[in-house]
Amino acid sequence: MEEMTTFETTEIQPQPPVPLSPLIYTPPLRDGERYHVFISYSSTDYQWTHSLIEQLESCGLQVCYHERDFTPGRTVLENMSDCIQESQKVLLVLSPEFVRSRWCLLEANMSLFRDCLERKPIVPVLLEPGVSIPLHLCHLTYLEVNDPDFKSKLLKVLCTPNQQLQGSTVVPFQPPSIYNGKALQPLKAVNNERLNQWESGLFSDMEVPDQLRLIIEDHNKYREAVRIINSVSENKVWLRPLWVRILIYVISGFFFLILLAFNAYLMSMFYHTDDPYLGAKTEVWVLFTICLHSCPVVLLIQLCLWTRDSKKHILKEMQKAVGRANMMLFEEKVLMGCMSTSTINLVYVSLDRCKQEFAETFSEQDVAEEMFQRAIMFFSSGYTCCLAKRHFPFIQPSSTGHLEGGVCFCQYVSQQLSTETWE
Numbered sequence: 001m002e003e004m005t006t007f008e009t010t011e012i013q014p015q016p017p018v019p020l021s022p023l024i025y026t027p028p029l030r031d032g033e034r035y036h037v038f039i040s041y042s043s044t045d046y047q048w049t050h051s052l053i054e055q056l057e058s059c060g061l062q063v064c065y066h067e068r069d070f071t072p073g074r075t076v077l078e079n080m081s082d083c084i085q086e087s088q089k090v091l092l093v094l095s096p097e098f099v100r101s102r103w104c105l106l107e108a109n110m111s112l113f114r115d116c117l118e119r120k121p122i123v124p125v126l127l128e129p130g131v132s133i134p135l136h137l138c139h140l141t142y143l144e145v146n147d148p149d150f151k152s153k154l155l156k157v158l159c160t161p162n163q164q165l166q167g168s169t170v171v172p173f174q175p176p177s178i179y180n181g182k183a184l185q186p187l188k189a190v191n192n193e194r195l196n197q198w199e200s201g202l203f204s205d206m207e208v209p210d211q212l213r214l215i216i217e218d219h220n221k222y223r224e225a226v227r228i229i230n231s232v233s234e235n236k237v238w239l240r241p242l243w244v245r246i247l248i249y250v251i252s253g254f255f256f257l258i259l260l261a262f263n264a265y266l267m268s269m270f271y272h273t274d275d276p277y278l279g280a281k282t283e284v285w286v287l288f289t290i291c292l293h294s295c296p297v298v299l300l301i302q303l304c305l306w307t308r309d310s311k312k313h314i315l316k317e318m319q320k321a322v323g324r325a326n327m328m329l330f331e332e333k334v335l336m337g338c339m340s341t342s343t344i345n346l347v348y349v350s351l352d353r354c355k356q357e358f359a360e361t362f363s364e365q366d367v368a369e370e371m372f373q374r375a376i377m378f379f380s381s382g383y384t385c386c387l388a389k390r391h392f393p394f395i396q397p398s399s400t401g402h403l404e405g406g407v408c409f410c411q412y413v414s415q416q417l418s419t420e421t422w423e
Contacts, residue, residue: 037062037088326381338385
């Protein structure tokens with residue numbers, strides 16, 4: 001029997017601080033900590049990141065990264081969770097590829113990310129200008145690589161004890177004002193591939209999208225909002241299948257031809273008879289046949305004008321439904337809007353100050369609340385689409401509104417009321 005090899009485990013003892021400069025020392029590792037920093041980055045940024053890792057480790061910092069320190073056989077999220085817990089800080093190398101792929105992995109397990117937000121200081125490093133910073137990091141001060149003092153600033157943050165990073169430590173998520181008015185990832189209809197022009201898009205209400213889980217506190221509000229939009233497909237769209245429409249056209253046309261032939265027979269009988277009784281009733285029969293013919297004629301006209309049930313009509317109904325949905329969502333600082341039957345735009349925007357403007361405009365509180373709700377109902381969808389497109393179909397007001405660098409909701413409503421009748 002082969003002798004089993006035993007491995008002795010030695011407890012990792014905290015290392016004494018190593019001076020990085022006359023004023024900066026490596027912080028000691030406490031119980032349960034193995035690393036000073038866990039670095040998350042995209043593989044496309046491997047070369048730059050590993051150059052940074054070498055510099056940090058040469059300064060005495062213990063760095064954790066996935067290629068070397070993840071345990072084989074475990075899931076990425078399990079490894080990531082353990083490495084974050086065993087590290088003092090988390091450094092994110094933000095690049096377009098990281099935001100597109102790696103960040104999605106972090107958001108895939110929101111309980112992990114929330115725990116990371118609450119317990120560990122996060123240091124976002126902007127690898128290149130113009131990177132779209134994820135919503136949950138917008139309230140943090142990030143470091144830019146092109147800053148001449150980038151390395152010294154980074155070392156100072158990494159070597160500062162966590163309890164002293166009160167300004168950098170991330171508290172449980174609070175909606176950042178810097179993100180006010182910004183567009184989120186739009187929702188796509190689940191039946192997008194087979195959607196006809198007379199149909200309404202259907203959207204999933206089973207799960208709240210990752211980008212909204214930390215924003216919307218009451219997830220049932222989101223689900224109910226989606227159900228309101230999906231109700232358009234159930235209640236406002238009728239006779240949708242194409243074969244049903246064709247069948248109705250054929251039956252209506254055939255029925256009309258039968259009535260036309262019957263009318264011709266009656267008229268020939270009336271005008272070629274010597275019976276005075278039938279002759280006296282000719283006008284009554286003519287009136288009867290005209291009324292009888294009007295039914296299929298009206299039906300044919302309605303079928304020919306089926307554009308009311310086409311894309312334009314359905315889109316209008318969806319916009320009304322979105323307005324009703326926004327009456328619930330605006331309190332969560334989220335608005336929906338639709339400019340097509342297959343896509344719902346989402347924006348993060350606060351209407352608190354705009355609501356206060358309504359309260360100041362209308363002296364009675366009940367009237368102000370009613371007018372604000374009606375404004376949400378009729379104008380929130382269009383406003384959301386304008387914010388998502390970053391374009392308004394009018395000259396931007398000269399006066400300063402409640403949205404920094406953009407048109408606020410009450411300004412948009414005022415502009416719309418000046419150009420159309422609000423019923």
